[in-house]
């Protein structure tokens with residue numbers, strides 16, 4: 522990815538158009554097409570003209586602020602979630618100059634947070650501020666079923682083949698359900714993050730689920746069960762807010778509040794981080810930690826603070842873990858605490874980064890990767906939509 526974006530498009534600039542009132546503009550780029558649904562209730566479709574500029578071809582006002590959208594290029598079906606709980610569906614004309622309302626779903630009691638259209642099953646999956654996951658038939662608009670989540674959902678993915686739905690919520694939980702036509706079964710629910718889940722991304726080929734979180738980390742869950750592992754990826758200094766996956770190159774793109782775009786090479790075999798061991802004393806030098814009053818009393822030593830080596834998981838004192846190292850093969854792209862013996866054992870080869878880092882210079886809230894062109898669209902809280910040519914990096 523170049524330092525300069527090949528085409529930056531500022532949604533505030535085109536004259537005559539109202540501003541987005543909030544930053545959470547959702548947009549999808551498909552080559553010459555850019556769709557935008559904004560908090561000021563407007564839906565705009567932008568076409569790239571021969572001049573190389575994007576010009577609006579559709580301007581549509583919704584009855585309520587837009588909160589999310591889903592676009593299916595094959596059917597040109599555009600589904601828009603609104604603050605009032607409604608999902609409105611439109612079909613775009615072939616020349617993208619007109620959008621025709623098709624149907625409305627009264628899907629939720631309050632703001633729709635995520636929409637996923639499943640063409641193969643003619644289903645519309647959605648989650649809302651009302652803590653409900655619901656699915657509707659996209660032909661009849663009939664409600665097929667619902668499931669109450671533990672908190673408001675902010676990540677939604679679906680595996681067409683096995684009909685598993687993945688719901689990540691603000692409590693940090695990921696819930697997996699199996700959907701039938703009008704019933705659902707809870708498969709499992711798991712937690713790995715210390716913060717809320719902000720985004721989910723599913724790779725149907727490798728059968729791995731990626732979850733991004735406000736705890737700054739991404740976790741890769743080996744759902745396919747080959748190893749049942751969970752690998753932590755630490756590459757952001759702020760909330761991870763958006764994820765995208767380039768299936769053909771097996772690269773994960775994570776974006777966050779720090780403006781960072783991190784491209785992870787998922788072909789690399791990474792190791793799970795060890796469970797942190799609890800010990801009353803340093804597992805290297807045997808000095809007692811400060812809460813081990815009896816041993817402290819017996820040996821008349823002052824207690825030390827317990828730290829953990831990120832590589833071996835051992836409880837060690839500060840003196841035995843004074844050095845820092847990145848451990849990319851364990852997902853730590855930044856330097857973390859390691860014990861002295863692990864520090865000696867880590868080779869330079871093991872320290873080679875397995876991700877590339879790029880600065881988008883805005884607080885990214887939404888991302889869309891167009892695999893056919895290798896373009897990445899980011900939209901930020903600054904209301905700016907940026908298009909990045911990722912071909913030098915994602916290949």
Ligand SMILES: [Zn+2]
Nearest residue numbers: 803806838841
């Ligand atoms: Zn020690």
Ligand SMILES: [Zn+2]
Nearest residue numbers: 830833860863
């Ligand atoms: Zn260690």
